[in-house]
Amino acid sequence: MRRSRWPPVVTAAVLVFLWLPIAVLAANSFNRSRFGSSWEGLSLRWYRALLADADTWRALRNSLVVGVGATLTSLALGTSAAVALHRHRSRLQRLHYALVYSPLVVPDLLMGMSLLVLFVALGADLGLGTVYLAHTTFCVSYVAMVVLARLQDFDPSILEAARDLGAGRWTVVRRVLLPLLAPGLAAAGLLAFTLSIDDFVITFFVAGPGATTLPVRVYSMIKHSRNLPAINALSVLMLAATFTAVRASRRLLQEDRP
Amino acid sequence: MATDGFLIFENVTKRFGAHAAVDGVSVGVQKGEVFSLLGPSGCGKTTLLRIAAGLETPDEGRVWLDGEDITDLPPERRRVNTVFQNYALFPHLTVAENIAFGPRAAGWPRARIREEVDRMLALVQLTDQAGKKPRMLSGGQKQRVAIARALINQPRVLLLDEPLAALDLKLRQRMLVELDLIHDEVGITFVYVTHDQGEAMGLSDRIAVMNRGRIEQIGRPAEIYEAPRTGFVAAFIGDTNFLEGRVEEHLGDNYCRLGVEGFPDIECFNDTGRPPGEPVCLSVRPEKIRISRERPEPAPHVNVVPARVADAIYLGTHTRFWVRVGRHRVAVWQPHARFLLDERPIRWGDEVWISWHGDDGFMLERFSGADAALVATPPERIGAANGGVAP
Numbered sequence: 009m010r011r012s013r014w015p016p017v018v019t020a021a022v023l024v025f026l027w028l029p030i031a032v033l034a035a036n037s038f039n040r041s042r043f044g045s046s047w048e049g050l051s052l053r054w055y056r057a058l059l060a061d062a063d064t065w066r067a068l069r070n071s072l073v074v075g076v077g078a079t080l081t082s083l084a085l086g087t088s089a090a091v092a093l094h095r096h097r098s099r100l101q102r103l104h105y106a107l108v109y110s111p112l113v114v115p116d117l118l119m120g121m122s123l124l125v126l127f128v129a130l131g132a133d134l135g136l137g138t139v140y141l142a143h144t145t146f147c148v149s150y151v152a153m154v155v156l157a158r159l160q161d162f163d164p165s166i167l168e169a170a171r172d173l174g175a176g177r178w179t180v181v182r183r184v185l186l187p188l189l190a191p192g193l194a195a196a197g198l199l200a201f202t203l204s205i206d207d208f209v210i211t212f213f214v215a216g217p218g219a220t221t222l223p224v225r226v227y228s229m230i231k232h233s234r235n236l237p238a239i240n241a242l243s244v245l246m247l248a249a250t251f252t253a254v255r256a257s258r259r260l261l262q263e264d265r266p
Numbered sequence: 267m268a269t270d271g272f273l274i275f276e277n278v279t280k281r282f283g284a285h286a287a288v289d290g291v292s293v294g295v296q297k298g299e300v301f302s303l304l305g306p307s308g309c310g311k312t313t314l315l316r317i318a319a320g321l322e323t324p325d326e327g328r329v330w331l332d333g334e335d336i337t338d339l340p341p342e343r344r345r346v347n348t349v350f351q352n353y354a355l356f357p358h359l360t361v362a363e364n365i366a367f368g369p370r371a372a373g374w375p376r377a378r379i380r381e382e383v384d385r386m387l388a389l390v391q392l393t394d395q396a397g398k399k400p401r402m403l404s405g406g407q408k409q410r411v412a413i414a415r416a417l418i419n420q421p422r423v424l425l426l427d428e429p430l431a432a433l434d435l436k437l438r439q440r441m442l443v444e445l446d447l448i449h450d451e452v453g454i455t456f457v458y459v460t461h462d463q464g465e466a467m468g469l470s471d472r473i474a475v476m477n478r479g480r481i482e483q484i485g486r487p488a489e490i491y492e493a494p495r496t497g498f499v500a501a502f503i504g505d506t507n508f509l510e511g512r513v514e515e516h517l518g519d520n521y522c523r524l525g526v527e528g529f530p531d532i533e534c535f536n537d538t539g540r541p542p543g544e545p546v547c548l549s550v551r552p553e554k555i556r557i558s559r560e561r562p563e564p565a566p567h568v569n570v571v572p573a574r575v576a577d578a579i580y581l582g583t584h585t586r587f588w589v590r591v592g593r594h595r596v597a598v599w600q601p602h603a604r605f606l607l608d609e610r611p612i613r614w615g616d617e618v619w620i621s622w623h624g625d626d627g628f629m630l631e632r633f634s635g636a637d638a639a640l641v642a643t644p645p646e647r648i649g650a651a652n653g654g655v656a657p
Binding site for chain 1 (some may be wrong): 319320321340341342343346347348350352354355356357358367368371372415416426514
């Protein structure tokens with residue numbers, strides 16, 4: 009049977025469609041020209057401009073603080089939610105599952121607005137604190153789903169075996185449950201961190217003055233900056249960081265499968 | 267305590283919802299013996315084992331170990347260890363670390379742990395695999411790690427939950443011998459759960475046959491096989507013929523005459539004193555029945571019945587015949603005692619005589635249809651296609 013030429017062609021077309029904009033952006037970040045329409049030679053000019061920009065550094069610091077904080081908090085909350093969902097089965101748990109799961113499908117716009125309304129109603133000062141709370145809110149769902157998948161993967165009789173061999177509850181957690189969950193926890197943490205660093209819409213709603221994170225900074229640079237192509241450079245750096253994190257999380261998830 | 271023994275279940279009941287997985291079981295396991303819980307899946311044998319391990323709490327009844335009531339002790343404080351069906355090895359630990367898990371949790375000194383782990387590795391012949399992770403081991407090796415990991419704690423009782431079920435036939439037979447050797451070596455009481463009568467027969471000192479959460483019969487393997495007390499036991503352990511009939515009259519000497527439709531009068535040992543008129547199910551094992559062309563010489567208590575061969579399959583060690591007597595189909599296994607090739611073999615359609623001694627028949631209560639579904643039914647159609655003895 010003759011093989012059709014179409015599948016490789018379609019595949020190539022889709023990949024180009026996906027990656028061309030990113031490739032153009034990456035190329036332009038090295039373009040000496042201020043305007044993307046003409047190529048004036050290779051340069052690190054925009055990277056230098058970016059690194060010299062104090063506002064960008066502050067935004068990066070904010071992003072990292074929020075990212076690390078939201079990651080740690082959502083790891084703790086999400087993991088306990090996953091353990092509860094895994095261990096106990098009841099009708100109430102189905103509701104619990106739906107409530108943990110649905111933030112993944114609620115539009116960001118709605119999340120951002122509802123969080124803003126809530127914070128305003130509570131009279132909270134908008135700032136890094138509210139951004140941190142907002143990020144934790146959606147990260148918890150992702151963490152719970154990743155950890156739950158990992159839990160469902162392993163054999164519950166392993167925990168019974170540990171108790172049967174004389175380990176108390178705490179020893180079981182420390183010597184069996186946590187080591188087995190570790191790759192899942194690391195992957196969930198990296199995912200949460202990536203989501204937090206990336207988030208624009210929700211952050212835009214709940215960030216007050218002075219709480220600019222990196223994505224929000226990019227947005228304001230587009231509107232106001234004279235060094236417009238520096239955004240390209242920033243985007244490429246963020247892309248690289250995100251890729252590294254996602255790759256690391258996938259590696260961790262695949263490792264140690266029996 | 268009504269029952270005596272080293273590990274005692276006293277009136278133990280465990281319900282899951284409305285279903286009683288274990289229903290009022292009382293049994294005592296003696297010190298040092300291999301005691302098997304044998305039954306079809308869902309009979310409650312694993313639940314009973316998990317109750318002994320402390321992984322389930324009984325709804326009623328007590329569990330005693332060496333005179334101490336352990337019913338409410340958590341699993342980590344019981345001196346029993348379990349070999350799980352799927353091994354349940356810790357995937358993140360090496361073989362040696364898996365085996366050392368119990369001693370470490372118990373806080374043994376390091377040097378003693380190392381020494382004992384080495385001894386256990388030697389016992390299960392895994393010394394050269396000590397540094398490997400479980401996923402790199404074969405099924406039989408995993409099995410041996412699981413056994414070593416349990417035995418190192420020097421449990422009073424070792425609980426084995428279908429330990430060979432996941433292995434292929436050849437490996438199963440070898441592990442069975444190894445388990446027997448290990449038991450001889452360590453002398454610990456084994457409680458062995460299985461649905462495989464061959465494993466239970468080969469390994470056990472005593473067997474408890476379970477069905478629907480209850481124990482049907484407890485006894486040595488030979489007792490269970492030769493003198494089944496219920497229809498379920500007779501059918502579950504080995505193969506048997508069931509013939510429905512009724513007691514006609516007592517003949518003295520503990521024998522009685524049975525009437526079975528399509529058969530001449532049948533004599534059967536009747537030590538339980540079933541009264542005339544009572545409907546019974548006669549169980550005769552296929553290897554207890556003789557088959558011959560010539561009518562056998564009459565002898566006291568021997569039943570002789572004319573039959574016609576319906577199916578026959580040659581199996582090397584013996585030939586399996588299915589013969590028709592009236593509307594009944596009777597299985598007869600004939601060993602090849604003499605040099606067969608000289609003789610004219612019995613073939614499909616031949617008129618033959620079958621005979622068995624009255625002592626080899628057992629009168630049991632009528633067998634319920636629901637239980638019949640749990641036991642392997644004899645292959646009705648096997649051998650029908652070639653319909654004769656292979657040359």
